[in-house]
Amino acid sequence: MDAEPEPLKPFTLASLNNEQGVGAHVTLPSIHRKVGLTSLFEDLNEAGLDPETEILEYEVKLADPDISGLLECKEGTEVVHLKRLRYSRGYPLAILNNILVASKMPRPLLLSTSGLYECFRSMGSTPDSAFQRIGAKRACTEEAELLQVDEGSAVISVGRTVYSKSGEVLNVEEDIYDASQYLLTFDLNAS
Numbered sequence: 533m534d535a536e537p538e539p540l541k542p543f544t545l546a547s548l549n550n551e552q553g554v555g556a557h558v559t560l561p562s563i564h565r566k567v568g569l570t571s572l573f574e575d576l577n578e579a580g581l582d583p584e585t586e587i588l589e590y591e592v593k594l595a596d597p598d599i600s601g602l603l604e605c606k607e608g609t610e611v612v613h614l615k616r617l618r619y620s621r622g623y624p625l626a627i628l629n630n631i632l633v634a635s636k637m638p639r640p641l642l643l644s645t646s647g648l649y650e651c652f653r654s655m656g657s658t659p660d661s662a663f664q665r666i667g668a669k670r671a672c673t674e675e676a677e678l679l680q681v682d683e684g685s686a687v688i689s690v691g692r693t694v695y696s697k698s699g700e701v702l703n704v705e706e707d708i709y710d711a712s713q714y715l716l717t718f719d720l721n722a723s
Contacts, residue, residue, distance in 0.1 A: 573647030589615035610634035660697040686711040
């Protein structure tokens with residue numbers, strides 16, 4: 533009698549990288565996250581995945597025509613470019629790039645211990661809706677160094693514009709996730 537075939541292993545980018553011997557990257561179980569207008573920090577915290585945040589950049593500048601168009605504010609308005617590195621389980625998971633009007637910016641110290649959306653809510657500006665686009669790309673040198681992956685590794689790019697209930701733009705962000713750790717899940721229904 534023939535031996536039972538081995539069960540198929542789930543396909544992940546992490547397993548593909550390991551089979552090909554790419555890098556010495558520690559492979560962690562994927563973080564599953566439903567797509568919704570939620571805070572990564574809060575989602576990780578609720579799942580017991582020990583989120584930590586390192587602020588890499590905090591730059592105040594005046595909105596040029598492109599930024600004022602994105603934030604729907606007047607040209608010359610003070611805006612903040614915020615760049616953070618989010619960790620989960622002690623490993624870098626995501627590079628978070630945000631641009632927002634300076635008057636809506638939480639104190640940087642708060643962003644080390646909580647998520648941006650939580651800070652917005654504490655300031656009376658609850659995120660209500662967003663436009664989001666998700667793509668894949670290869671990590672550039674800086675992204676690879678920050679995420680501790682090989683240059684050219686697959687990363688997930690998430691661009692999001694967040695609006696308050698009144699339709700005001702709260703935040704424009706471009707986030708880069710380590711694709712070997714991050715998995716988006718969708719609920720799909722037949723119409």
